[in-house]
Amino acid sequence: MSLPAACLVVYASLNQVHRLKRHLYQGGVYADLVRAPQCLGLRGCSFALRCDAAMVPAIRQASEELAIEIRGAFTELSDGYMAL
Amino acid sequence: MTYLDNAATSWPKPPAVLAAMCEMIEHAGGNPGRSGHRLAMRAGETVYACRENLAKLFGVSDPLRICFTSNTTESLNLAIRGSLEPGDHVVFSAMEHNSVWRPLRELERRGVHISMAPAGANGIVRCDNIVSHLRPDTKLIVLIHASNVNGALNPVEEVGRIARERNVRFLVDAAQTAGVVPIDVEAMRIDLLAFPGHKGLLGPQGTGGLYVRDSIRLEPLNHGGTGSESESSTQPEFAPDRYESGTLNTPGIAGLNEGVKYLLQRGVAEIQRQEQTLTERLVRGLAEIPRIHVYGTANPCERTGVISFNLEGRDPVLVADELDRTFDIACRAGLHCAYLAHRTQGTGQTGTCRFSLGALSTGRDVDVALGAVRALAQEGKS
Numbered sequence A: 001m002s003l004p005a006a007c008l009v010v011y012a013s014l015n016q017v018h019r020l021k022r023h024l025y026q027g028g029v030y031a032d033l034v035r036a037p038q039c040l041g042l043r044g045c046s047f048a049l050r051c052d053a054a055m056v057p058a059i060r061q062a063s064e065e066l067a068i069e070i071r072g073a074f075t076e077l078s079d080g081y082m083a084l
Numbered sequence B: 001m002t003y004l005d006n007a008a009t010s011w012p013k014p015p016a017v018l019a020a021m022c023e024m025i026e027h028a029g030g031n032p033g034r035s036g037h038r039l040a041m042r043a044g045e046t047v048y049a050c051r052e053n054l055a056k057l058f059g060v061s062d063p064l065r066i067c068f069t070s071n072t073t074e075s076l077n078l079a080i081r082g083s084l085e086p087g088d089h090v091v092f093s094a095m096e097h098n099s100v101w102r103p104l105r106e107l108e109r110r111g112v113h114i115s116m117a118p119a120g121a122n123g124i125v126r127c128d129n130i131v132s133h134l135r136p137d138t139k140l141i142v143l144i145h146a147s148n149v150n151g152a153l154n155p156v157e158e159v160g161r162i163a164r165e166r167n168v169r170f171l172v173d174a175a176q177t178a179g180v181v182p183i184d185v186e187a188m189r190i191d192l193l194a195f196p197g198h199k200g201l202l203g204p205q206g207t208g209g210l211y212v213r214d215s216i217r218l219e220p221l222n223h224g225g226t227g228s229e230s231e232s233s234t235q236p237e238f239a240p241d242r243y244e245s246g247t248l249n250t251p252g253i254a255g256l257n258e259g260v261k262y263l264l265q266r267g268v269a270e271i272q273r274q275e276q277t278l279t280e281r282l283v284r285g286l287a288e289i290p291r292i293h294v295y296g297t298a299n300p301c302e303r304t305g306v307i308s309f310n311l312e313g314r315d316p317v318l319v320a321d322e323l324d325r326t327f328d329i330a331c332r333a334g335l336h337c338a339y340l341a342h343r344t345q346g347t348g349q350t351g352t353c354r355f356s357l358g359a360l361s362t363g364r365d366v367d368v369a370l371g372a373v374r375a376l377a378q379e380g381k382s
Helices: A014-026 A053-065 B015-027 B038-058 B072-083 B098-109 B127-131 B156-165 B250-266 B268-287 B316-327 B339-345 B363-377
Strands: A006-011 A032-035 A047-052 A072-077 A080-083 B066-069 B089-093 B113-117 B138-144 B169-173 B192-196 B208-212 B292-294 B306-311 B332-334 B352-356
Touching: A006 A014, A006 A053, A014 A032, A014 A047, A014 A053, A014 B038, A047 A053, A053 A072, B015 B038, B015 B250, B038 B066, B038 B208, B038 B250, B066 B072, B072 B098, B072 B138, B072 B169, B072 B192, B072 B208, B089 B098, B089 B127, B098 B113, B098 B138, B098 B339, B127 B156, B138 B156, B156 B169, B250 B268, B268 B292, B268 B306, B268 B363, B306 B316, B306 B363, B316 B332, B316 B352, B316 B363
Parallel strands: B089 B113, B089 B138, B138 B169, B169 B192
Antiparallel strands: A006 A047, A006 A072, A032 A047, A072 A080, B066 B208, B192 B208, B292 B306, B306 B352, B332 B352
16 A cells, blocks of 8 residues: 655745744644755745645645745655646 | 843843753754755744744734844834835934934935924924824834833824824834833834844844834845745845845844743733833932933833933043942943934933843842942032
């Protein structure tokens, strides 16, 4: 049985990710904070929330509520990333 | 030492401030918002925690509207220079610090129109004095919350209401009130709040901040690396990155965070109450000493614990020097980087000696100060 894939939801700035992470945590959703890989082809020096796929809708909703732009969302694959 | 120079910088600091700074340097010394390794991430968490606590302290709903600077002067320059263009009009008061007056005078040379609202001899600026200077093209009102010369507390809530009604941006210089007087940017309708980390907030020197309301976009003071949108040749549009170029004073912010946590736990209202009690005793005691003139209002509800006085016939700098050498009392004398305020209260030529209480000041500090000034004022000491 394969593990559910992790997802990356990418933002422009560490500050934004911290804001979202705290907001989600207060709502009972926990996501990791990681540096976004350069190979995603987004604008440089991004940070991301790393989470289970099931959390992505909550993250999108939180981003909308806080008016923080998502730069991209991806599923982690064994050999790279796939855009959601 | 009896430390009565908290208006310059607070001392001592709560022990947790130093501990947090050492912890940051020793165990979390990465550069927040740049690298992705654990040291950098831990540093980033501490920086964000400080933003959150400052937001809580000032009634700000979004911590990302708190931008770190190195001190109030930088915050004021960012707010003033970031708001004004040639042709704009700005109203400020006759009690402002040089960190407001100097940038405004510089901008005046470049085509910004400036109007100074007078204050009473006690240093308090009446709201109608501000209003009488407003014009249809007024872009900004700048007002010092409390004077660093005589502690005069200005009616920021009233001015904020007028500013909001007239759709004029309102900048408050909270150098002497952050952590000393309760501040709620929503209730006071403050659009820009400039504050130091190293005075009432009990953090180290080299820290400060600016609250920027989310409807406001400032031109940045500095342009450079922000750890975001690196492929772009322009500053990001979003706060706080737009206003924070270069590496932050991360150990300082770690210390500041502990200072703010101390205030949140103790309560700024309680600190204000204690300071008012001590201030009333000190002002009353000084006023009873022959040959001592105390400036500003005697009403503790209209002032903070910043008290200017002079000893008749003595240079205030020499008085401060003797207080230091003979009585081990730290205070500041001179013009306090606030010539406008001294001119308003009539001490533009002489300056004053200034005592300034803080969150950790005690009744003993007041007793020692009064005893020393009494001794200096006696015959044979003049």
